[in-house]
Amino acid sequence: MSSFSGLARATDPIDQNKATAMENVKIAAEKVQVFYGETHAIKDVSIDIRARTVTAFIGPSGCGKSTFLRCLNRMNDTIDICRVEGRIAIDNEDIYDPKVDPVQLRAKVGMVFQKPNPFPKSIYDNIAYGPRIHGLVRRKSELDDIVASSLQKAGLWEEVKDRLDSPGTGLSGGQQQRLCIARAIAVSPEVILMDEPCSALDPIATAKVEELIDELRENYTIVIVTHSMQQAARVSQRTAFFHLGNLVEVGDTQDIFTNPVDKRTQDYITGRFG
Amino acid sequence: MSEHTVSSYDEELSGIAGRIAEMGGLAESIVTDAVTALITQDLDLAQATIGRDHRLDDLMHDIEMRNVLVIARRQPMGQDLREIMAATRIANDLERVGDMAKNVAKRVIAIDSDLKSKTLAIGVEHMTELALAQLKAVLDAYTRKDAEEAVKVRERDAEIDAIYTSLFRELLTYMMEDPRNITQCAHLLFCAKNIERIGDHATNIAENVYYMVTGKRLLDDRPRMDETGVEDKENA
Numbered sequence: 347m348s349s350f351s352g353l354a355r356a357t358d359p360i361d362q363n364k365a366t367a368m369e370n371v372k373i374a375a376e377k378v379q380v381f382y383g384e385t386h387a388i389k390d391v392s393i394d395i396r397a398r399t400v401t402a403f404i405g406p407s408g409c410g411k412s413t414f415l416r417c418l419n420r421m422n423d424t425i426d427i428c429r430v431e432g433r434i435a436i437d438n439e440d441i442y443d444p445k446v447d448p449v450q451l452r453a454k455v456g457m458v459f460q461k462p463n464p465f466p467k468s469i470y471d472n473i474a475y476g477p478r479i480h481g482l483v484r485r486k487s488e489l490d491d492i493v494a495s496s497l498q499k500a501g502l503w504e505e506v507k508d509r510l511d512s513p514g515t516g517l518s519g520g521q522q523q524r525l526c527i528a529r530a531i532a533v534s535p536e537v538i539l540m541d542e543p544c545s546a547l548d549p550i551a552t553a554k555v556e557e558l559i560d561e562l563r564e565n566y567t568i569v570i571v572t573h574s575m576q577q578a579a580r581v582s583q584r585t586a587f588f589h590l591g592n593l594v595e596v597g598d599t600q601d602i603f604t605n606p607v608d609k610r611t612q613d614y615i616t617g618r619f620g
Numbered sequence: 621m622s623e624h625t626v627s628s629y630d631e632e633l634s635g636i637a638g639r640i641a642e643m644g645g646l647a648e649s650i651v652t653d654a655v656t657a658l659i660t661q662d663l664d665l666a667q668a669t670i671g672r673d674h675r676l677d678d679l680m681h682d683i684e685m686r687n688v689l690v691i692a693r694r695q696p697m698g699q700d701l702r703e704i705m706a707a708t709r710i711a712n713d714l715e716r717v718g719d720m721a722k723n724v725a726k727r728v729i730a731i732d733s734d735l736k737s738k739t740l741a742i743g744v745e746h747m748t749e750l751a752l753a754q755l756k757a758v759l760d761a762y763t764r765k766d767a768e769e770a771v772k773v774r775e776r777d778a779e780i781d782a783i784y785t786s787l788f789r790e791l792l793t794y795m796m797e798d799p800r801n802i803t804q805c806a807h808l809l810f811c812a813k814n815i816e817r818i819g820d821h822a823t824n825i826a827e828n829v830y831y832m833v834t835g836k837r838l839l840d841d842r843p844r845m846d847e848t849g850v851e852d853k854e855n856a
Contacts (some may be wrong), residue, residue, distance in 0.1 A: 603697050605834075617629065
């Protein structure tokens with residue numbers, strides 16, 4: 347028990363971080379290797395990602411964090427020369443099993459990218475697209491509900507409810523990114539992968555997305571790749587540090603940022619790399 | 621540790637560490653002068669010592685300001701963050717050491733007569749030597765980032781406590797022997813307590829150095845006893 351226990355409340359970040367420790371493993375990766383042709387991009391990475399927790403992947407450019415993230419919903423399948431070895435299981439089911447349909451997998455494991463990429467359609471259709479193609483709804487009213495609740499969860503509803511027919515591309519950058527998060531939520535995923543979701547946003551839009559991530563944590567398992575260590579420290583409960591394709595260190599975020607074990611982690615987070 | 625990619629960050633951190641070192645040196649010298657003034661009843665030296673405490677206050681505020689700026693500018697992480705935290709707290713302790721010494725110097729002026737007992741003077745002097753040795757050792761540990769030395773400093777504090785307790789008893793005896801001794805002895809008692817507190821500040825600094833270097837808190841398993849004779853396990 348920490349010495350803070352006397353003062354601790356349920357919302358105390360120190361306790362909150364510890365609280366996730368006992369919870370279930372959502373994604374288990376074992377000895378994952380990724381090759382791009384001859385290049386060995388991910389080397390023997392094993393990591394457990396906890397359910398309903400935000401896990402941040404940090405590391406210098408080219409360290410493999412985005413590559414590894416993309417393994418988690420088989421986005422690397424679309425790259426011909428890319429080869430993935432090892433085992434990645436979500437809820438104990440191997441996602442690289444030939445029986446698994448990658449399209450279904452990606453409905454379960456949603457993704458948000460660095461640059462907001464709304465479809466060139468209306469705000470409504472951006473959200474409705476996924477539920478439609480996955481056959482999640484029968485009636486228009488059901489679809490309306492999903493659109494509204496997804497936008498509400500993404501904290502965008504109040505800003506767009508009167509103009510659902512206007513194009514998604516007409517929103518500001520921060521709104522577009524929240525639209526993409528709403529779009530990911532619309533198909534009821536269990537895991538949301540975010541690849542530098544705030545790197546194209548201003549500080550206020552970033553804060554809104556971070557607030558959203560914090561709220562989404564209640565219902566989703568979130569993995570976020572970020573170049574901002576302050577962001578990783580703010581939004582995540584677990585942090586994994588990648589370097590040259592290796593997973594160097596993974597632990598509670600508060601430990602990684604105050605007292606990392608590995609010297610490479612220390613050098614990276616304190617700005618001594620190079 | 622290797623250098624930061626941004627070299628001005630290194631300069632800011634070393635500037636803070638340099639000021640802690642300056643505070644340490646100054647605090648040692650003020651303590652030495654205050655106790656010398658006490659033993660020799662040198663009122664001029666006592667007065668001069670009182671005046672020098674200001675510089676410690678200024679340095680502490682300077683360090684605080686610099687720490688705030690580094691936090692705002694760099695958002696320090698890991699070892700750097702711990703260094704900033706440690707510097708803030710160590711500066712506080714050193715400023716308090718200065719206050720303790722100033723209080724001793726003020727009592728020199730209040731006593732304004734030769735000390736009645738040679739053995740008392742020797743006792744206070746000996747305790748001061750130990751406290752100063754502790755302060756010096758812990759400041760070296762800070763500069764060298766030596767966690768082991770910090771642990772040793774912390775363990776040695778019991779010696780100072782023991783001397784203080786025996787001085788306390790001796791002073792009580794003198795006061796009981798002759799009520800005319802009470803004024804001087806009461807002042808001396810506070811002087812001794814002040815020096816004992818300097819030892820405690822050295823211990824605090826040792827704990828902060830240990831945290832700064834290792835990222836872990838020293839667990840307190842030392843039973844402590846002061847002149848009250850009551851063991852204090854809770855608030856050691």
